[in-house]
Amino acid sequence: KAGVTQTPRYLIKTRGQQVTLSCSPISGHRSVSWYQQTPGQGLQFLFEYFSETQRNKGNFPGRFSGRQFSNSRSEMNVSTLELGDSALYLCASSYLVGGDTQYFGPGTRLTVL
Amino acid sequence: DAKTTQPNSMESNEEEPVHLPCNHSTISGTDYIHWYRQLPSQGPEYVIHGLTSNVNNRMASLAIAEDRKSSTLILHRATLRDAAVYYCILRVPIRDDKIIFGKGTRLHILP
Numbered sequence: 682k683a684g685v686t687q688t689p690r691y692l693i694k695t696r697g698q699q700v701t702l703s704c705s706p707i708s709g710h711r712s713v714s715w716y717q718q719t720p721g722q723g724l725q726f727l728f729e730y731f732s733e734t735q736r737n738k739g740n741f742p743g744r745f746s747g748r749q750f751s752n753s754r755s756e757m758n759v760s761t762l763e764l765g766d767s768a769l770y771l772c773a774s775s776y777l778v779g780g781d782t783q784y785f786g787p788g789t790r791l792t793v794l
Numbered sequence: 795d796a797k798t799t800q801p802n803s804m805e806s807n808e809e810e811p812v813h814l815p816c817n818h819s820t821i822s823g824t825d826y827i828h829w830y831r832q833l834p835s836q837g838p839e840y841v842i843h844g845l846t847s848n849v850n851n852r853m854a855s856l857a858i859a860e861d862r863k864s865s866t867l868i869l870h871r872a873t874l875r876d877a878a879v880y881y882c883i884l885r886v887p888i889r890d891d892k893i894i895f896g897k898g899t900r901l902h903i904l905p
Contacts, residue, residue: 685837714892724838724881724895737892771837773893783893785837 683708685774685786693792699760702789706753706774712736713755714783715747718769727770730755731778759791767793798882803900806872814867814899816882821862825884829856829867830893833878838895841867841880877903 686705694700706713715727726739730749747757753774759766769790773783799817806812818827828843842849842856844865849856855868869876881898 716893716895723897724893726892726894729892739892773837781887782840782843785839787835788837 685772685784687770687772687786687789689789690787691790691792693794694762695794696762696764698762699758700762700791701756701758702770702772702791704755704757704772704774704786706755706772707784710774710776710784711753712775712778712781713749713753714773714775715755715757716771716773717741718771718788719767724771727757729778736778762793764793767791798884798896800880800882800896800899802897803902805902805904807904808874809871812869812872812876812901814869814880814882814901815864816866817864818882818884819863821884822886824886826887827856827858827862827865828883828885828893829854830881830883830895831878832881832898833875838881843885872901872903874903874905877901 688703712731714729716724718724727741728735728747729737733749744760749755769788771785771788773785775781775783826843826845829841830838831841832838842851842854844856844858857866879898879900881895
């Protein structure tokens, strides 16, 4: 069974632009979570989707948004990029919600110049 | 949320056992103890989890103290590929949709 895939793997943007990251979960998994990883803050939860509904959201500004499609694929969008948004963005999928094992993708490395 | 405390870093020699400690003195009765690890340039991966009894799988063993205030992840024979950051996390089934990661322990394996 294929793992979680994320595209693109690397991205360079400039301040003020917006970006969309994509995540394809493991086949059969309906829950997708997003995390941001930076050297200073470590791994921080962004949001989680299950059956196209956002179930939980972390403490991030409204510039960070996401959605999930009927095939469980998910996208996250960051608008009006800031230098501090440079990070590794990780997607994780799980079969169930709430405490189930999460399987992470390799991440998208976003650099904001 | 209950918190965990781990050493910032540890070193071990290749082919020797490694014991990674985790303190969780405020653990509640419904908290499961999960371990994830993150290898360089990869996303985190699940290692093992348990509630009260010791657990074994192909990757590691988890030893849980009788009072559940601490636990130890055991790698029976470390290899260079086990060099990673190891995270000890508490989660409640059904309730916890997100994983709250701490700083973890950076494990260095010496050849």
